[in-house]
Amino acid sequence: MGDEPILSVRNLRTHFRTDAGTVRAVDGVSFDVRRGETVCVVGESGSGKTVASESITRLIPIPPGEIVEGEVVFDGVDLASLSDREIREYRGGRIGHVFQNPQGALHPMHTVGRQIVEAIRLHRDAGKREARERAIDLLDRVGIPDAAARFDNYPHEFSGGMKQRVVIAVALACDPDLLIADEPTTALDVTIQAQILRLLRDLQEEFGMSVLLITHDLGVVAEIADRVVVMYAGKVMERGTVYEVLENPSHPYTLALLDCLPGSGGAMRPLGGSLPDPRDPPSGCRFHPRCPHAVEECETGDQPAMGAAESPDHEISCVYYHEGYDETAIRERRAAKVDGDVGRADGNVGRADGGDGR
Numbered sequence: 001m002g003d004e005p006i007l008s009v010r011n012l013r014t015h016f017r018t019d020a021g022t023v024r025a026v027d028g029v030s031f032d033v034r035r036g037e038t039v040c041v042v043g044e045s046g047s048g049k050t051v052a053s054e055s056i057t058r059l060i061p062i063p064p065g066e067i068v069e070g071e072v073v074f075d076g077v078d079l080a081s082l083s084d085r086e087i088r089e090y091r092g093g094r095i096g097h098v099f100q101n102p103q104g105a106l107h108p109m110h111t112v113g114r115q116i117v118e119a120i121r122l123h124r125d126a127g128k129r130e131a132r133e134r135a136i137d138l139l140d141r142v143g144i145p146d147a148a149a150r151f152d153n154y155p156h157e158f159s160g161g162m163k164q165r166v167v168i169a170v171a172l173a174c175d176p177d178l179l180i181a182d183e184p185t186t187a188l189d190v191t192i193q194a195q196i197l198r199l200l201r202d203l204q205e206e207f208g209m210s211v212l213l214i215t216h217d218l219g220v221v222a223e224i225a226d227r228v229v230v231m232y233a234g235k236v237m238e239r240g241t242v243y244e245v246l247e248n249p250s251h252p253y254t255l256a257l258l259d260c261l262p263g264s265g266g267a268m269r270p271l272g273g274s275l276p277d278p279r280d281p282p283s284g285c286r287f288h289p290r291c292p293h294a295v296e297e298c299e300t301g302d303q304p305a306m307g308a309a310e311s312p313d314h315e316i317s318c319v320y321y322h323e324g325y326d327e328t329a330i331r332e333r334r335a336a337k338v339d340g341d342v343g344r345a346d347g348n349v350g351r352a353d354g355g356d357g358r
């Protein structure tokens with residue numbers, strides 16, 4: 001498994017030029033995916049998860065999209081520097097992609113078998129028979145009962161959960177080194193969600209691949225992630241091992257997300273406020289307008305640089321973790337601010353101690 005990442009995304013900026021202004025969907029995002037591990041990207045709707053993941057193999061529409069800056073190094077090759085023809089070799093080849101919208105993923109007029117066979121033959125020198133055998137084997141491995149008979153069925157002949165398994169089989173057709181799965185279970189009911197997640201985990205072990213899983217469900221993260229990247233408004237707020245991020249969540253945004261986790265009733269509590277306009281994001285920390293701990297330092301300049309928390313495997317973009325700030329002063333102001341914040345009496349998002357913000 002080695003320590004060298006299979007994927008290294010550095011300072012990625014993907015913008016969309018629209019008549020109404022430039023949408024800074026992804027605005028300086030960095031993270032790694034190591035070999036054989038699952039990295040989950042979490043964050044509210046609109047935080048840039050899909051755009052970031054689709055920028056990896058340049059699947060975003062260009063124009064209006066543009067990868068303004070950044071490196072995407074996959075197994076030593078900077079994908080951002082490849083031609084369109086060269087990058088197509090990676091798409092659906094060494095990098096499989098399960099899209100957020102499963103509707104568009106399968107062609108309604110082609111049998112599922114044909115679609116998997118085509119995915120295999122697009123990247124591999126496989127004969128028809130060999131590809132067919134492999135397709136049936138894949139359908140079987142993703143848990144389609146009676147796979148050989150189902151080979152000739154059309155997508156509409158499958159239930160939602162089974163269709164999503166087929167979509168995963170297509171993405172696995174070329175035995176990818178990296179599988180990008182964008183909310184692969186959101187459209188499905190809870191039991192099926194759990195099945196698909198277990199399936200992903202099993203397949204990952206079996207195929208020895210890395211997985212970049214996008215979700216806004218922290219329950220899913222707890223179940224499947226090795227590492228977590230928390231995104232907000234086009235920026236990374238926190239990243240680290242699943243243990244660090246879930247056991248020792250440190251960015252106020254992560255704390256707020258965890259606070260929104262469904263309780264036993266299953267209902268998710270909404271996070272107060274809303275995402276900033278991506279055409280005109282706030283200065284300073286992008287979360288500061290919604291942050292119960294924000295002080296003046298949070299409002300000016302750029303998003304704070306990533307700073308190490310207590311563990312080297314855990315980094316946070318927050319002034320409380322940034323060297324050079326007067327921690328005692330900030331802590332005092334933060335305590336005063338939280339006390340005075342009547343509107344959000346419960347707003348200290350899980351860290352009511354106001355204390356060890358470091």
Ligand SMILES: Nc1ncnc2c1ncn2[C@@H]1O[C@H](COP(=O)(O)OP(=O)(O)OP(=O)(O)O)[C@@H](O)[C@H]1O
Binds near residue numbers: 018024045046051100
């Ligand atoms: N083609 C496009 N043109 C203009 N803006 C776009 C385009 N695609 C995405 N965006 C904008 O980029 C931002 C990030 O969108 P993205 O789809 O990556 O969010 P997300 O985190 O995946 O959200 P969700 O959880 O809802 O899937 C949003 O503000 C979105 O409106």
Ligand SMILES: [Mg+2]
Binds near residue numbers: 049050051
């Ligand atoms: Mg998305």
